[in-house]
Amino acid sequence: MERRKRVRGDGANRGVEENTMAILDTSGFNNSKISHHLNDDRLAFLEAVRTASLLPDNGSAPTGELICKLVDRKMFDAIFHILKDVDSLDLIIESYQLLVELDKRFPQVYLSKGEHSGSSSPSKVISQLVAVEEAWLPFNLGLDSYNEKGETKNHPRSSMDSSAFHALIQEVGKVAKEMKSEAVEATxxxxxxxxxxxxxxxxxxxxxxxxxxxxxxxxxxxxxxLLNMLLGSRKILYKGLIKDCLFIMCHLSQSIVFSGETSYPENSSGELSDETSSALALALPEVKKSTCTVLKKLLSMIMELDSSRQAADQQGLTTRADGVRTPVVFDPKWKLEIIIQYFQKYIPKSSVQTRRSSATVNIENFDGVLKCLSNRNSTKSIIKKISTEVVQLLLAYAFQAYLAISYEHASEGFSDAMKNDNSDSVGEVCNKVVSAFTCLRQEDPGTEILSVGKEALFTAATILLSKS
Incomplete structure (x- = not known):
């Protein structure tokens, strides 16, 4: 892997650097009037960076070396600092877009193609990984050397460690679940x-x-x-991180319909302008959708990482320093097994069970779980330990996995019952799914069926109608 150094700035960008330091030093700007001027300065700074780094200069695009001089780590950190700490909608949008565009045009890691000639074959183009040495990153994962002040060399104070990343995900999930008026806040x-x-x-x-x-x-x-170091950090609970990502995707998928009667929170001056309110109302649905999309990308990358690591494990390329992590599994068979194992922890066991007991429920398969969830006493005990929402999610995803496995076997010439299992027919399972959701509503009348639960019920009802 090739490593390249990024050239630091000189006199050409001294003025921009001085402005950068002013942006970073926001102490003493508590007065709202002064704060307003600070936001104007921030917008001017962002525009200056955009002009210097992304827009053509006198009809010609600046060279890569010039960009490296103009856009160094301090300036990246100043832009990121703005995105993290401001509450102005204009600054939030502008700083986010500028960071994305800068990263796209000047990546820290990229593939460089070169010519490689073989002795017996014509030359072919091969790719080489290039990592820009000392490039700015928004993460501080605790693996960099420290300077004489005890600060990491490559990660300023405004960067985020793994625990801050997880806390951000939890905060998004918290607001997404509440879905109250604060959901339209710029924060x-x-x-x-x-x-x-x-x-x-x-x-x-x-x-x-x-x-x-x-x-x-x-x-x-x-x-x-970065992904491997983030997931391997002891500052986060890996399983909790995955659970929180799925939680956000579930709640954000249930989009809010904004109307003219939607209430909006007040800002520090006691009002929120109609223009800002309208902008938030228009922007939030799309931002929610794109947030779900990037979370799917994150989960896909984690699965790719786990797959690559498994291949490395098989070839003896990993060490103890790589640690041990349970892979994220989305294969239907393993998904169903994991959900069944999860339910096993919460399904009540009878006080006395013998091998001859005919009342003992077989919870080793999906049918056994459904039988327990169709019993009001068992369901009441389960939802005391885990919320009704969680039961709905697990039940719906288990049903999806069951159908995927069942129809896969059917397409391969097996019966509609799952191979090597004592499961009932698909129709009987559909009846039990409907019964389980009915039992949930009876035990928790105030609960609302989630969108994923409604999809499961619709699917079960459709299958039953097709078989009648």
Whole structure:
């Protein structure tokens, strides 16, 4: 892997650097009037960086070396600082877009193609991974050397560590679940855009590394990836992170319909302008949709990483330092098994069970779980331990997995019952799914059937109608 140094700025960008330091030093700007001027300065700074780095100069695009001088780590950090800390909608949108465009045009990691001549074959183009040395990153994953002040050399104070990344995901999930008036606050939109940007950075670092790994089987390339270091951090609970991502995707998928009667929160001056309110109302649905999209990308990258790591494990390329992590599994068979195992922890066991007991429920398969969820006493006990919403999600996803496996076997010439299982027919399972959701509503009358639950019920009803 080739590493390149990014040239630091000189007198040509001294003025912009001085403005950068003023942006970063916001102490003493508590007065609202002064703060207003600060926001104007911030907008001017963002426009100056955009003009200097992305727009043509006198009809010609600036060279890569000039860009490296103009857009150094301090300036990246200033832009990121704005995105993290401001509450102005204009600044949030502008700083986010500028960071994305800068990363796209000047990536920290990329594939460089060169010519390679073989002795017995014509020359062919091969790709080489290039990592820009000392490039700015929004993450501080605790693996950099420290300077004499005890600060990491490559990661200023405004960067995020793994625990801050997980906390951001949890905060987005918290507001997404509440779905109250605060859901239209600029802070909610800012957090979603911040999360999108961070995942975009993870993607830009991981994809070229994984592509090169597939050709070279050099596990070090993926070991040093931001995604691998993030997931391997002891500051986060990996399973909790995955659960929170799925939680957000579930709740954001149930989009809010904004109307003229929607209530909006007040800002520090006591009002929120109609223009800002309208902008938020228009922007939020699309930002929610794109947040779900990038979270899917994150989960896909994690699965790719786990797949690559498994291949590295089989070839003895990993070490104890790589740690142990349970892979994210979305294969229907394993998804169903994991959900059944999860339910097993919460399904009540009878006080006395013998091998001859005919009342003992077989919870080793999906049918057994459904029988327990169709019993009001069992359901009441389960929802005391885990929420009704969680039961709905697990039940719906297990049903999806069951159908995928069942029809896969059917297409391969097996019966509609799952291979090597004592499951009932698909029709009987559909009846039990409907019965389980009915039992949930009876035990928790105030619960609302989630969209994924409605889809499961609709699917079950459609299958039953087709078989009648």
């Amino acid at each position: 909610f939109l800012k957090n979603m855009l911040l999360l999108q940007y961070l995942i975009t950075v993870l993607e830009g670092d991981f994809l070229p590394r994984n592509s090169t790994y597939q050709e070279s089987m050099n596990w070090t390339l993926l070991r040093e990836s």
